[in-house]
Amino acid sequence: MKKWILIIVTLLIIFSVTVYILIPRQATMCVTLKINANENGVTRLLQDTSHWRKWWNYGNTNNGHADTNWEDGFVIDNIHLSVTEKLYKGLKLLLTSGEKVYNSQISIIPSGIDSSYILWQVKIPTGNNPFLKIIRYRTALQLKPAMQQMLARFTAFAENKENVYGIQLHQQGYDDTYLIATKIILEKQPTPKDIYGIINLLTDFAKSKSVLVPNGHPIYNITHWNKDSIQLMVAIPISRPIESEGKFEYKQMVKGNFIVTEVNGGPWNIQHTYQTLMQYFTDYHRTAMAIPFFRLMNEAPTKTDTLQWVTQIYQPVF
Incomplete structure (x- = not known):
């Protein structure tokens, strides 16, 4: 009997240590996408929220359950996004899903003159309880498809220079x-x-x-x-x-x-x-x-x- 108790305790300890190693108290979820466009044009386009409706609907007959009303923010798949700060090369945003609120940041990283990367990081507070860590992290992962969809539509729009500059070149x-x-x-x-x-x-x-x-x-x-x-x-x-x-x-x-x-x-x-x-x-x-x-x-x-x-x-x- 003592042997089984010892095994269970040992497994719980291993489980807890593994969770703490893999999921820190403040975890970060990342979405990265390469875009064939200059970093400066991408930054200006992303920071100008008046263009968000344009690139969200770009090439799509179905808007994908998204709405853009910048008095309230941008809503996609019941996830509410609002810009809190414009950065030198990016944005800070709040993501709200139900009662959960996450801090996030989009960074534009140069990759040559005519290409760049978009890095979107979401901070996930997971706490100390190993079981709650897993639940909170898995809940936050549900944001990822909407983030990927959003960046994919933005990329398709921004890779056309006419959309970035508003003129044909x-x-x-x-x-x-x-x-x-x-x-x-x-x-x-x-x-x-x-x-x-x-x-x-x-x-x-x-x-x-x-x-x-x-x-x-x-x-x-x-x-x-x-x-x-x-x-x-x-x-x-x-x-x-x-x-x-x-x-x-x-x-x-x-x-x-x-x-x-x-x-x-x-x-x-x-x-x-x-x-x-x-x-x-x-x-x-x-x-x-x-x-x-x-x-x-x-x-x-x-x-x-x-x-x-x-x-x-x-x-x-x-």
């Missing part, structure tokens, strides 16, 4: 190599009227030399020398090389490589889109080889219909 050359250009110095930011006024002058000059390309798209760039001196240069494509004449200067464009995006709207939209394009350059360590130019894709627009304005931004890239 592609690399290409430039075909209109023969150009006639002119420039003026202004004391204030050029207006569409300034730009299209110069386009008309260039068009008349090209017609007089029989080199006008009827459906060619004008380009321009703006250089800020200082607050009171702004250079506006405008060019139009022509059919063949000609001699420069007076203020009209012949230029031959190098085809080169450009990162190109297109924007609908007026000057504010164009400037905002260009800043976004430069954010992409910063994130991916791309080198801007020269100043950008802006290609006007439609006729002179009306003042009241800026959404019909179409402009392509060409940024030379190494």
